[in-house]
Structures are given as structure tokens and as C-alpha cells.
Amino acid sequence: MSGFDDWMKTVQAASEADLSSYLPSANVVPTKLHEAMRYALLGGGKRVRPLLVYAAGALFGADSGVLSRAAAAVEMIHAYSLVHDDMPCMDDDELRRGKPTVHVAYDEATALLVGDALQSQAFLVLSEAGDAIPAARLVSMLRLLAHASGSAGMCGGQAIDLDSVGQSLTLEQLEQMHQLKTGALLRASVLLGATAGKELTEAETAALHTYSRAIGLAFQVVDDVLDATADSATLGKTAGKDAADNKPTYVSILGLEPSRALAQQLRLDAHKALEPFGEKALRLRELADLIVQRKA
Amino acid sequence: MSGFDDWMKTVQAASEADLSSYLPSANVVPTKLHEAMRYALLGGGKRVRPLLVYAAGALFGADSGVLSRAAAAVEMIHAYSLVHDDMPCMDDDELRRGKPTVHVAYDEATALLVGDALQSQAFLVLSEAGDAIPAARLVSMLRLLAHASGSAGMCGGQAIDLDSVGQSLTLEQLEQMHQLKTGALLRASVLLGATAGKELTEAETAALHTYSRAIGLAFQVVDDVLDATADSATLGKTAGKDAADNKPTYVSILGLEPSRALAQQLRLDAHKALEPFGEKALRLRELADLIVQRKA
Numbered sequence: 001m002s003g004f005d006d007w008m009k010t011v012q013a014a015s016e017a018d019l020s021s022y023l024p025s026a027n028v029v030p031t032k033l034h035e036a037m038r039y040a041l042l043g044g045g046k047r048v049r050p051l052l053v054y055a056a057g058a059l060f061g062a063d064s065g066v067l068s069r070a071a072a073a074v075e076m077i078h079a080y081s082l083v084h085d086d087m088p089c090m091d092d093d094e095l096r097r098g099k100p101t102v103h104v105a106y107d108e109a110t111a112l113l114v115g116d117a118l119q120s121q122a123f124l125v126l127s128e129a130g131d132a133i134p135a136a137r138l139v140s141m142l143r144l145l146a147h148a149s150g151s152a153g154m155c156g157g158q159a160i161d162l163d164s165v166g167q168s169l170t171l172e173q174l175e176q177m178h179q180l181k182t183g184a185l186l187r188a189s190v191l192l193g194a195t196a197g198k199e200l201t202e203a204e205t206a207a208l209h210t211y212s213r214a215i216g217l218a219f220q221v222v223d224d225v226l227d228a229t230a231d232s233a234t235l236g237k238t239a240g241k242d243a244a245d246n247k248p249t250y251v252s253i254l255g256l257e258p259s260r261a262l263a264q265q266l267r268l269d270a271h272k273a274l275e276p277f278g279e280k281a282l283r284l285r286e287l288a289d290l291i292v293q294r295k296a
Numbered sequence: 297m298s299g300f301d302d303w304m305k306t307v308q309a310a311s312e313a314d315l316s317s318y319l320p321s322a323n324v325v326p327t328k329l330h331e332a333m334r335y336a337l338l339g340g341g342k343r344v345r346p347l348l349v350y351a352a353g354a355l356f357g358a359d360s361g362v363l364s365r366a367a368a369a370v371e372m373i374h375a376y377s378l379v380h381d382d383m384p385c386m387d388d389d390e391l392r393r394g395k396p397t398v399h400v401a402y403d404e405a406t407a408l409l410v411g412d413a414l415q416s417q418a419f420l421v422l423s424e425a426g427d428a429i430p431a432a433r434l435v436s437m438l439r440l441l442a443h444a445s446g447s448a449g450m451c452g453g454q455a456i457d458l459d460s461v462g463q464s465l466t467l468e469q470l471e472q473m474h475q476l477k478t479g480a481l482l483r484a485s486v487l488l489g490a491t492a493g494k495e496l497t498e499a500e501t502a503a504l505h506t507y508s509r510a511i512g513l514a515f516q517v518v519d520d521v522l523d524a525t526a527d528s529a530t531l532g533k534t535a536g537k538d539a540a541d542n543k544p545t546y547v548s549i550l551g552l553e554p555s556r557a558l559a560q561q562l563r564l565d566a567h568k569a570l571e572p573f574g575e576k577a578l579r580l581r582e583l584a585d586l587i588v589q590r591k592a
Contacts, residue, residue, distance in 0.1 A: 005378050024447060024448070028453035029452075029456070030452050030456050030459065032449060032455065032459065033447055033451070033452060033455035037447065039343065074343055081412075082413075084408055084412060087408065089403075089405045089408060090405050090406035090408065095502035107385075108385035109385045109386050109458050110455070110458070112380055112383065112385060112386065112408070113451050113454055113455050113458075115412070116376075116377075116380060116415065116451050117447040117451035117452070117455075119412065119415050119416070119453060120415070120443075120445040120446030120447070120449075121442075121446050121447065123419050123437065123441075123442040124442035124443055124446055127438045127439040127442055128439060135430070135431035135432040135434070135435050136430070136431035138431070138435055139423055139431050139434055139435060139438075142419065142423045142435075142438055143420065143423040145419075145425060146407050146416050146417070146419040146420035146423055147416075147420055149416040150322070150416030150417050150420055151320060151326065151329055151330060151333065151413040151416070151417065152412045153416075155329070155413035155416060156326050156329060156410050156413070158409055159326035159328065159409050159413075160325070160326050162405050162406070162409075163326065163328065178515075193395045194563070248406075280326065292303070
């Protein structure tokens with residue numbers, strides 16, 4: 001097992017334990033809501049965002065407790081967005097990470113509240129980072145997370161996605177949609193991890209933006225390739241869904257092989273953006289590789 | 297026109313203008329989402345929470361810019377909760393503040409995203425309060441807001457409310473539900489306004505908790521009385537809904553006249569809790585009166 005695999009498994013296990021500790025117990029009233037929040041958040045997921053937080057945290061030696069909270073916060077935002085995205089009025093999906101989606105396992109009203117409460121919990125967990133980081137820097141992190149989550153970020157991307165069903169998007173429009181829908185939170189993960197270590201200079205911010213843009217797009221291109229080529233059992237969610245829903249994808253616009261080539265190019269772009277950070281960017285480089293080479 | 301009415305109209309007008317300025321323009325992409333967010337938030341509402349923020353801000357001379365952001369943030373949380381609460385999978389309401397609800401005026405997917413994005417926007421607006429307040433105090437305010445919004449606050453109360461439909465609740469269970477569902481955000485409004493002025497002592501916090509508990513319960517008792525006695529046109533929402541939905545209310549448990557007497561008692565409790573603050577608590581006292589005496 002390589003160093004990267006060990007590191008990844010360690011972060012994933014720590015994230016799982018941290019996420020569990022940052023959620024109310026399923027014995028606490030309202031018990032059904034808390035049980036459903038835990039169902040939505042725990043026991044699955046690749047934890048790509050926590051991995052990015054920790055990898056970026058290594059750039060400037062961030063405090064591990066602050067990273068733990070930042071990683072949990074972005075993962076809670078991600079998890080809430082999946083719960084809402086799966087609901088009948090959105091994508092109407094019944095399978096997620098190989099399990100029934102929240103509105104199927106519970107009911108729609110509970111799924112709605114689970115998402116709402118997970119978003120609040122994300123801000124709560126990050127706001128409780130305490131004295132391990134100067135308060136002004138913590139405010140910056142909370143602002144970053146809010147900006148990436150809202151209408152200028154993830155929610156905005158989902159709105160554009162909704163409006164795009166059945167439309168023929170240009171490559172630029174498709175990229176803009178994904179830069180908001182998934183890219184904003186991936187970028188926030190990188191910036192949160194780095195900011196946990198120090199206030200970033202403009203040059204550092206710009207380099208991390210370039211890196212994040214590349215891996216964000218690569219993530220989506222690979223998602224589209226997998227949706228077109230893998231089966232549901234491997235993905236842990238319904239495959240072939242984009243084509244069935246007549247959604248524009250990189251594969252439908254560029255074709256399969258050019259999409260694969262684009263993902264490889266983006267991987268190299270990501271590596272190049274990290275050059276100023278030297279050896280401390282090792283995990284960020286490896287994560288770019290993982291995002292492009294993943295099979296699910 | 298009394299001083300209180302003037303003050304109230306001034307705060308309501310300022311809140312309306314501030315809320316508009318803290319939301320992206322309807323011309324900004326994604327335009328439909330931004331237009332729907334503005335539809336949900338602007339042009340209506342009694343602005344009880346902003347009034348509480350400003351009234352509590354007067355206790356310790358808080359900066360008006362910080363109060364403006366805190367008031368907008370709680371109102372955004374309140375507005376998002378109404379949008380989600382009105383959806384078909386929750387209360388399935390078609391009328392709110394005399395207008396079609398968001399999922400009726402737009403569609404369910406948009407209503408879901410409007411609520412999600414308004415919650416993010418609340419944390420964003422508050423996190424941008426800048427140098428007018430020490431960062432550590434701003435973190436405390438963000439934490440207060442997150443705690444009041446999530447599963448230990450408003451979302452938790454809604455979950456208990458959902459589970460209580462068709463059940464016979466005791467008075468204590470009904471009170472607990474409302475203390476979370478509406479009380480948590482009213483209390484947060486008071487504490488946010490006061491904390492914007494200074495770090496609170498334990499005694500100050502305790503007194504404001506007592507005040508908030510009293511007005512929070514009074515607010516709900518009066519809501520139940522109005523739902524049972526007023527018409528839809530006066531309320532700007534569907535009247536008689538609680539009885540039709542077989543929801544437990546103060547009126548159904550205590551009866552109409554005892555409910556009115558309870559509201560008056562809670563008004564006096566609220567006044568008493570404010571005694572230590574003297575004349576600076578004038579607006580908070582007047583708001584307690586307003587909450588009990590309102591007709592809609």
C-alpha cells in the first residue's frame with residue numbers, strides 16, 4: 001500500500017468518526033430527524049471534500065482540530081445537497097451510495113428537514129472551532145463556506161442545472177454550471193484547508209483557484225464518463241441517468257474519448273498550478289490523480 | 297402616531313431596503329432563482345425578528361450596521377423556513393402574506409433551492425459585518441444563529457411538529473415544540489441584537505432568555521387564537537388550518553379564553569424580565585405588547 005492510500009484511509013476514517021461526533025446522537029429529541037441526519041451523512045461517500053481540506057491544510061501546517069471542523073462542515077453541506085437533490089421534485093433518485101435515498105428510507109418531509117438541519121449544522125460545527133485559530137480567520141472561513149454554498153455557488157449551479165434540462169448547452173455554459181454546482185464546494189474545501197493555516201496572499205489564492213478549477217472540472221468530466229460507461233452497482237447510484245433525463249454532459253457534447261483526454265489535460269493543469277507550493281502540495285497532487293483515475 | 301409606531305415603521309422600512317440590498321439582483325444569473333429569492337423575502341411580513349434585533353440592540357448601543365446584518369440574517373432564516381414549510385410535502389399551503397407561496401408561483405424545485413440558498417445567504421450576510429464588531433463576537437453571533445436554526449432549534453421544532461400531527465400532546469410537549477419551532481429564532485433575534493452591543497454576562501443572558509421564552513410562547517398562543525378566530529384575508533394566509541390539519545394548539549388544549557389569559561400573563565412575565573435593563577428596554581417592552589395585541 002502506498003503512502004497516499006494509507007493517508008487517504010486515515011483521513012476517511014477520521015472524518016467518519018468526526019462527522020459522527022459533530023452530529024447529535026440518534027437518542028436526542030427529535031430522534032427521527034437526528035437518526036435521518038446520521039443516515040444521510042455517515043457510513044459512505046468517498047469524502048473527497050474532507051480529503052481536499054486536509055491536503056490543503058498541509059500546505060501551511062494548519063491546526064488539525066480546525067481542519068477536522070472545516071472538513072466536517074463542507075461534507076455536511078455536500079451531504080445536505082445530495083439529500084435535497086435526490087428528492088422527487090429535483091432528480092427523483094432512489095439510490096445513493098448503494099442505499100435508499102433519505103426520502104425513500106424515511107419520507108419527503110424528513111428529507112427536506114434533514115437537508116435544512118445539516119446546512120445549519122455545518123455552520124455550527126465550523127463556528128465552534130474555538131481558540132485554535134484567530135477569530136478573524138475563522139470569520140473568513142465561515143464566509144467562504146456560505147459563499148460557496150449559496151446562490152453564487154452550489155445552489156446557483158443547481159438552479160442552472162434545473163433550467164438546462166432538455167436544452168442544448170454550449171461547452172462554456174456547461175462549464176459555468178459545473179463550476180458552481182460542484183466546483184464551488186471543491187474550491188471552498190481547498191481554500192478552507194489552506195486558510196486554516198494562514199491568511200492567503202493573492203498569489204496563493206490565485207494558484208489554489210486554478211488548481212480547484214481544474215480538479216472541479218475534471219471531477220465532473222469523469223462523472224459524466226462514468227455515468228455513460230459504468231453500471232449502477234459500481235457507482236452506488238443509478239447509472240445512465242443523465243442520458244435518460246436528457247441532460248447535457250461532457251460526453252454528449254464532446255464525445256467519450258475527447259472527454260477522457262480533457263480529464264487528463266485538467267490533471268496536468270492541476271499539477272502545474274501547485275508548483276509554487278513544492279513538496280507540501282504532495283497530497284493535493286495525488287488527489288488530482290485520484291479524481292481523474294477513479295472508477296466510481 | 298406614537299413613538300413606537302414611528303420607530304416600528306422606520307425599522308420595517310430599513311429592513312426592507314437592507315434585505316433587498318443583501319440579496320443578489322434578479323438580473324444576476326441564475327436569474328429565476330434570484331427573482332424567486334426576492335419574491336420570498338421582500339414586500340411583506342411583519343418583520344418581528346428584525347424589530348427584536350433592533351430593540352435588543354438598543355440595550356447596549358450596538359453598531360447599526362451590525363444590527364442591520366443580524367436583522368437581515370434572522371429574517372432570511374425565517375423566510376426560508378416559511379418557503380420550505382409551505383411545500384406540498386410539509387404543510388402544503390398555497391397562500392402566504394396574501395400571495396401565492398413560492399412553489400405555487402414558481403415550482404417545487406425552485407422553492408427547495410430558494411430555501412436552501414436563503415439559508416446560506418443568511419450566514420453570508422452576517423459573516424460580512426466586517427470591522428464594526430470584534431471578530432470573536434461575530435463568531436459568537438454566527439454560532440447563535442446556526443444553533444437556533446438547526447436540529448436543536450427551528451428545524452428540530454418542525455420535526456417535532458410533523459410527528460405531532462394527529463397526536464394528543466400535553467401542554468408541556470406543545471410548549472417544547474413551539475420553543476424550538478418559533479421560539480428559538482425569536483430568542484436568537486434578541487440575543488443577536490444584544491450581543492452586537494457587547495458580550496453578555498450570565499445574568500443578562502438569563503434575563504433575555506426569560507423575556508424571549510415569554511414572548512415566544514405568547515407569539516404562538518396568539519397565533520393559535522388568531523387561527524381559530526380570524527379570517528384568511530386578515531391573516532394573509534389560510535385560516536382554520538390547524539383544526540383542519542388536526543394539529544394540537546393552545547386553543548384546542550386550553551380553550552379560547554384561557555389561551556387569551558395566558559397570552560396576557562406572558563406579556564407581564566416579559567415586562568418583568570426586562571426590569572434590570574431600565575429605560576433602554578423600552579422597545580422590547582413595547583414589542584411584547586405588540587405580539588400579544590396583534591390582530592394578524
